[in-house]
Amino acid sequence: MNRRLKLLRVGVALAIFAGLTAALADFRGAIPPRVGHWLASAQFVPSLVALIAGTAFGIVALVILLVTLAAGRVYCSAICPLGILQDVIARVSSWWPGRKQPRQRYAPPSTWIRQAVLWVTVAGVVAGWGGLALAAFDPYSNFGRITSGLLRPVLTLANNAVVGPANAAGLTALYRVEPHWASLWVLHLPILLLIVLVVLVVWRGRLYCNTLCPLGTLLGMFARKAAFRLEIDKNACTKCAACMRICKAQCIELRSGAIDFSRCVTCYDCIGACDNGGIRYRWTWRRRKPVTSPAKSEGIVGASLLATPPKAPPAPRHAWGTELVERASRLQQRNESGLAGIPPATPVPSGDVPDPARRAFIAGAATALAVSIAGSARLQAGPQAHDRDAEEPGRDRRAGPYTRTICPPGSGGIDRFLDRCTACQLCVSACPTHVLQPTWAGYGLAGIMKPRMDYSIAFCNFECRICGEVCPTGAITLLALAEKQVTQIGEAHFDEKKCIVIVKSTDCAACSEHCPTKAVYTVPYGDNLRLPKVNPVLCIGCGGCQYACPALPEKAITVASRNLHGRAERPVEQKVAPPASAGDFPF
Amino acid sequence: MKSRRDFLKTGLALGATLSIATRKNIFAAEAPASGEAAPAPVTASAAARPVLVAVRDGSRTAMLDQALAALGGIGTFVKKGQTVLVKPNIGWDAPPERGANTHPELVGHLVKLCLDAGAKSVSIFDNTCDQWQRTYGNSGIERAARDAGAIVVNGKDESLYREVEIPGGVKLKQAKVHGLVLDSDVFFNVPVLKHHSGSLMTAGMKNLMGVIWDRGAYHRADLHQTIADFLTFKKPTLTVLDAYHPMFRNGPRGVSVEDVVEKRMLFASTDIVALDAAAARLLGHQPSDVRHVKIADEMKLGTMDLNQVEIRRFNLT
Numbered sequence: 046m047n048r049r050l051k052l053l054r055v056g057v058a059l060a061i062f063a064g065l066t067a068a069l070a071d072f073r074g075a076i077p078p079r080v081g082h083w084l085a086s087a088q089f090v091p092s093l094v095a096l097i098a099g100t101a102f103g104i105v106a107l108v109i110l111l112v113t114l115a116a117g118r119v120y121c122s123a124i125c126p127l128g129i130l131q132d133v134i135a136r137v138s139s140w141w142p143g144r145k146q147p148r149q150r151y152a153p154p155s156t157w158i159r160q161a162v163l164w165v166t167v168a169g170v171v172a173g174w175g176g177l178a179l180a181a182f183d184p185y186s187n188f189g190r191i192t193s194g195l196l197r198p199v200l201t202l203a204n205n206a207v208v209g210p211a212n213a214a215g216l217t218a219l220y221r222v223e224p225h226w227a228s229l230w231v232l233h234l235p236i237l238l239l240i241v242l243v244v245l246v247v248w249r250g251r252l253y254c255n256t257l258c259p260l261g262t263l264l265g266m267f268a269r270k271a272a273f274r275l276e277i278d279k280n281a282c283t284k285c286a287a288c289m290r291i292c293k294a295q296c297i298e299l300r301s302g303a304i305d306f307s308r309c310v311t312c313y314d315c316i317g318a319c320d321n322g323g324i325r326y327r328w329t330w331r332r333r334k335p336v337t338s339p340a341k342s343e344g345i346v347g348a349s350l351l352a353t354p355p356k357a358p359p360a361p362r363h364a365w366g367t368e369l370v371e372r373a374s375r376l377q378q379r380n381e382s383g384l385a386g387i388p389p390a391t392p393v394p395s396g397d398v399p400d401p402a403r404r405a406f407i408a409g410a411a412t413a414l415a416v417s418i419a420g421s422a423r424l425q426a427g428p429q430a431h432d433r434d435a436e437e438p439g440r441d442r443r444a445g446p447y448t449r450t451i452c453p454p455g456s457g458g459i460d461r462f463l464d465r466c467t468a469c470q471l472c473v474s475a476c477p478t479h480v481l482q483p484t485w486a487g488y489g490l491a492g493i494m495k496p497r498m499d500y501s502i503a504f505c506n507f508e509c510r511i512c513g514e515v516c517p518t519g520a521i522t523l524l525a526l527a528e529k530q531v532t533q534i535g536e537a538h539f540d541e542k543k544c545i546v547i548v549k550s551t552d553c554a555a556c557s558e559h560c561p562t563k564a565v566y567t568v569p570y571g572d573n574l575r576l577p578k579v580n581p582v583l584c585i586g587c588g589g590c591q592y593a594c595p596a597l598p599e600k601a602i603t604v605a606s607r608n609l610h611g612r613a614e615r616p617v618e619q620k621v622a623p624p625a626s627a628g629d630f631p632f
Numbered sequence: 633m634k635s636r637r638d639f640l641k642t643g644l645a646l647g648a649t650l651s652i653a654t655r656k657n658i659f660a661a662e663a664p665a666s667g668e669a670a671p672a673p674v675t676a677s678a679a680a681r682p683v684l685v686a687v688r689d690g691s692r693t694a695m696l697d698q699a700l701a702a703l704g705g706i707g708t709f710v711k712k713g714q715t716v717l718v719k720p721n722i723g724w725d726a727p728p729e730r731g732a733n734t735h736p737e738l739v740g741h742l743v744k745l746c747l748d749a750g751a752k753s754v755s756i757f758d759n760t761c762d763q764w765q766r767t768y769g770n771s772g773i774e775r776a777a778r779d780a781g782a783i784v785v786n787g788k789d790e791s792l793y794r795e796v797e798i799p800g801g802v803k804l805k806q807a808k809v810h811g812l813v814l815d816s817d818v819f820f821n822v823p824v825l826k827h828h829s830g831s832l833m834t835a836g837m838k839n840l841m842g843v844i845w846d847r848g849a850y851h852r853a854d855l856h857q858t859i860a861d862f863l864t865f866k867k868p869t870l871t872v873l874d875a876y877h878p879m880f881r882n883g884p885r886g887v888s889v890e891d892v893v894e895k896r897m898l899f900a901s902t903d904i905v906a907l908d909a910a911a912a913r914l915l916g917h918q919p920s921d922v923r924h925v926k927i928a929d930e931m932k933l934g935t936m937d938l939n940q941v942e943i944r945r946f947n948l949t
Binding site: 073074217220221223477478503506507508509545549551552553554555557558559560561562563566567573575593595596597616618619620621622623624629630631632 | 785788851881
């Protein structure tokens with residue numbers, strides 16, 4: 046049973062990885078929106094944001110915490126696409142000619158880095174920068190940015206390279222797709238992260254997950270206390286080190302026979318590596334008589350997560366504690382005396398103070414979560430955040446009612462959007478028109494790589510609401526289509542001095558042609574010409590007019606953002622009265 | 633070589649034409665005398681008056697059958713082994729009932745007729761205004777055309793367009809034209825009749841904007857003149873206008889079904905200018921009100937004077 050765990054893990058991981066990669070790298074709308082939505086909704090941070098915002102899938106974050114508390118960081122190996130990506134990188138790099146199978150050895154935890162990253166994230170959320178902090182550190186969103194920003198255009202180019210031959214061979218299902226690269230400004234972040242990942246993976250396995258990922262640290266706090274933990278059976282262990290060498294988390298300390306379960310990503314590789322079946326999941330709660338480690342104390346057993354650990358006699362508590370193991374291994378490196386030479390209760394000579402550090406670590410687990418939620422209270426505004434925001438105009442971080450950067454329909458307004466969006470790029474990949482593009486500085490610091498409407502590329506399709514369908518966080522609410530069609534995300538402004546009809550005295554009206562609500566209409570002008578006019582009451586800011594306007598060098602009609610989305614009037618239509626015609630045909 | 637089935641089909645079609653045409657003469661005051669005889673081939677001589685077929689009050693497919701029969705049958709236009717391009721108006725992501733695009737039923741039926749006439753292949757595309765996959769899909773045209781056996785081609789692939797010189801153009805001197813227009817043996821233009829906020833009306837000539845890559849260039853260079861200029865480069869073999877429920881307002885995109893009115897008409901002609909002139913009348917305009925029609929007439933690319941046109945009228949009720 047224990048050995049089959051790895052098969053299960055690999056199966057689930059590959060399914061989730063394949064699905065998310067397909068959804069995020071989808072360049073021709075081949076993946077149904079719900080696939081990406083469901084898989085992304087099963088991710089921790091999107092689900093946490095959705096939970097706080099009160100969206101249906103939000104419960105997933107709690108489930109993940111419970112699973113972690115039950116069996117460790119299952120999320121990190123089976124669900125997190127960035128984690129799985131690292132496994133893929135490790136596998137691919139092992140195919141490199143001349144490269145030996147990666148061999149790991151135990152490494153002490155980088156406790157301070159882990160803590161610092163987690164607390165910076167938490168502090169960011171508390172300070173009202175949750176939109177930035179969560180976006181920057183969410184592993185799923187980072188994966189999304191790599192896949193959508195880098196892989197998708199590459200796949201598009203590959204597709205375009207084979208379209209010609211494929212069509213010639215009668216395979217008409219393939220067609221060319223215009224590749225949309227984000228600017229290098231935008232892409233340097235995922236490029237940088239990808240490089241860091243490759244280096245860390247090749248060098249030290251899952252070091253990213255155990256230092257830089259705040260979610261890894263958070264889940265590690267729960268895993269440390271998991272009910273079922275992987276443990277080494279002392280009786281079976283021959284100290285062959287096979288498990289240690291294969292452990293990508295570098296968390297198996299062989300000499301003491303301890304597994305630092307807060308860093309274990311539950312890949313189960315070690316289970317299979319042990320010829321003696323010496324590593325197994327064991328129930329560790331309420332274990333009155335420790336099976337393999339007599340030193341396990343009741344001080345840990347049954348300790349509530351939220352409570353400060355009870356003061357237990359130090360000696361048994363620390364016999365198998367990580368800090369001690371760490372210290373021991375360091376000592377071992379200096380002096381081959383080994384663990385046996387160190388009395389468990391001996392005060393440490395070094396500067397490390399294990400007890401408070403550990404307590405802080407555990408207490409952190411509780412507070413990190415509690416504070417995140419408390420600090421994100423601003424997220425709790427429902428999809429109709431309009432009213433609340435209207436009551437507090439001072440809350441708006443940006444000056445003036447209009448800016449150039451326009452956020453998608455369903456996001457309510459720029460403030461609400463930036464708070465909830467984690468910049469995972471799922472909507473950017475799914476948007477059929479590609480009007481949604483990641484911005485660099487358009488929203489300011491909190492909005493790096495978050496999607497905006499780019500009317501130089503396309504305009505928002507009137508009948509479409511796919512961005513709302515895929516969004517896992519609720520940053521883009523799925524509006525009813527009729528509601529989306531009256532949601533004002535911006536407002537068209539017409540500068541007739543630049544208009545072709547006036548400048549050249551010829552007909553044009555490309556703007557009015559594209560307008561889905563006829564907010565841009567035409568009136569008779571000059572000698573049998575038609576001049577555009579804008580009715581702002583009907584304008585929803587879809588950008589059709591701006592995109593279509595052929596005027597050079599500057600567009601005559603442009604859309605300015607409504608930082609707080611509004612509601613347009615719905616065009617009320619009577620049946621058109623056709624000109625009366627006599628006889629069969631009017632000619 | 634004609635198979636027996638083809639022979640029977642032609643015979644039946646001809647028979648139906650004659651009977652309906654004869655009956656029609658009773659009602660239509662201006663009905664041409666040619667209804668009695670087998671329809672004169674419209675492509676025969678330049679000296680002959682251009683022929684416009686106007687059909688009403690039938691289903692789309694029946695009206696198309698009637699119009700083609702009146703022009704000598706599909707075989708007049710499509711020979712065995714030829715490649716055919718059917719260019720509908722697939723501009724907008726809107727369902728058929730909104731009248732923003734050519735009706736899929738009409739497109740599908742024409743494709744089928746072409747293939748039945750022995751066409752080697754029938755291709756379909758448009759340089760859409762809305763996102764092309766959605767527009768192809770929601771217009772219903774992709775499905776209807778595929779089901780009928782057509783090849784549906786991406787109109788948003790710039791690599792399929794080729795730069796050509798247009799020596800006869802006044803404002804349009806060169807353009808990137810879709811390869812299917814340049815390479816197909818037969819070019820059917822199948823527009824839908826709509827009001828247009830910029831050009832007043834869109835029918836046959838305006839629909840040809842969908843075969844060039846850069847629409848903005850048309851708008852910058854003088855919309856009406858460039859629309860007319862294109863005809864100096866290429867005229868469609870035949871234009872079939874879907875006027876089943878023309879859009880009388882808010883065109884060319886339309887806002888709702890309230891913008892269309894059921895007229896149940898279909899026009900067909902090899903003279904695209906004459907066809908557009910008739911279309912203008914249906915929308916309540918004088919042909920000369922529609923500037924590109926007037927310019928095309930002045931450039932002798934066709935005639936907008938319907939008195940100079942032999943109009944064959946059919947009422948299928």
